[in-house]
Amino acid sequence: MNTLDYIVKTTERLVNIPSPSGFTKKVMDFVKEEARAFGYACSMSSKGGLIIRVDGRQEETIGLSAHVDTLGAMVRSINSDGTLQFTMVGGYTMHSVEGSYCKIHTRDGLVYTGTILIKSSSVHSYDDARTMERTEKNMIVRIDEIVHSKEEVLALGINSGDYISFDADFEYTKKGFIKSRHLDDKASVAVLLGMLKEMSESKKIPKKTVKILISNYEEVGFGASWIPEDISELIAVDMGAIGDDLNGSEYKVSICAKDSTGPYDYELTSQLISLAKENQIDYVVDIFPNYGSDVSAALRGGNNIRGALIGQGVHSSHGMERTHVKGLENTLKLLKAYLDLR
Incomplete structure (x- = not known):
């Protein structure tokens, strides 16, 4: 199964595992078993979050996050x-x-x-x-x-x-649209698992050690309020908002410069924009006025990190959501470019 097919199939499996914030053990077990099957070590935080470790070519540790909890x-x-x-x-x-x-x-x-x-x-x-x-x-x-x-x-x-x-009511259409509740943020979790699958099969290693945080209280505001101390920068992989005067698209990866909690790290955000340009990835830069992320929670929790936010565009977020396989693909491409896999 190729990576994108795996991501779509995994999204379907994830959205059909009930997991409102705090009721996430079953879905977390699923993610943990997938990551372990690809050969990556996993551990659990005291509040039920999952940490997946990927050893890198350098000792510095960076973080990626996505959340499995839903509305x-x-x-x-x-x-x-x-x-x-x-x-x-x-x-x-x-x-x-x-x-x-x-x-x-x-x-x-x-x-x-x-x-x-x-x-x-x-x-x-x-x-x-x-x-x-x-x-x-x-x-x-x-x-x-x-x-x-x-x-x-x-x-x-x-x-x-x-x-x-x-109930999710998942559907994958012939034109590549994914319609379902809970794409926020299970589509991103599927993208991260797809990336692990591809890394495992290709034997590629990131430049820096990566800890992937799968949080379980993001929808109520404190998902990644605690993160491991050795993480120096954290990118939340969540959905890109679409609507009004926003730039978001279901076919592109959104790079958020600012949300309701304030601006994201300027240098890290600029780095992601440069990577998207260099690798010819379809992207937009956007402002999300009614939005917060795991990075927002981590910064409020006092963690000493640089933070950024990316994700595939999702239409009608917190409703009957929809994204496109192209958006998932562009998010995956940007993550691989950021990790500098070799």
């Missing part, structure tokens, strides 16, 4: 009619999840299916179906079980604090 929800309470109230995990609009199929994961390991709905869910039945405000208090999860009361839901083993994951 999701958690059961807040159980209504008297057997539906669930939920609280958000991560930031999204209720419009983007209304009507979505979901799964409820109990603390005992049981899984139930359901649908996310507005309380006034039908124009045939409710005068305010179109106008009811889409907020947490007006949204419910309808469980696919024969229940009519809170007590019957409790008897299923469902309770407050249980995670709710959103």
Whole structure:
């Protein structure tokens, strides 16, 4: 299987493993086993993040990061009619999840299916179906079980604090588009695994030792707040935002100069731009005004690093997302150029 086919297939596998922030052991185990199969050593942080080590030709250590945690929800309470109230995990609009199929994961390991709905869910039945405000208090999860009361839901083993994951609905089209929830940021994790696969098969080694950080709390703001002390610079591999006056494209790799937390390191960002030019990689430089990354978290955590942010353009981020295989390819090319593989 060539690298791009592997990346697409791995993206599909990743997005179909439920993993809202903090509920990531199963998906982290998958990434760890893939990396180990390519011959790379792995370790875990105390909060459940994964560190993949790739020895380089020089002793200096640099870092790459991507996150496997996704948007999701958690059961807040159980209504008297057997539906669930939920609280958000991560930031999204209720419009983007209304009507979505979901799964409820109990603390005992049981899984139930359901649908996310507005309380006034039908124009045939409710005068305010179109106008009811889409907020947490007006949204419910309808469980696919024969229940009519809170007590019957409790008897299923469902309770407050249980995670709710959103079904991905992955599709890969004949024109090379990848449509799915959770491309932020599982597409980037797949790109990093594809890079490891290619490095392992070609026996190529990066100039500097690399620690790849796979974080599990990025969507709630503190994914890479701790990183290994020997990392001198960190590049977050995340998605490129698209919209309004932004330059992002599904077919290109975005290099972010500034997001909501401030500017990224000038020299490192300029280096990435130069590498893209030298290697004829399709790229854009952009500003992401409503965005933060693992590098943002690492800098807030007091880590003494240079930081940058790149990633394939993703349309309708935090909604029904879409990217293109060309965007994944250009992200991969820039990463390989940055690592100076030989």
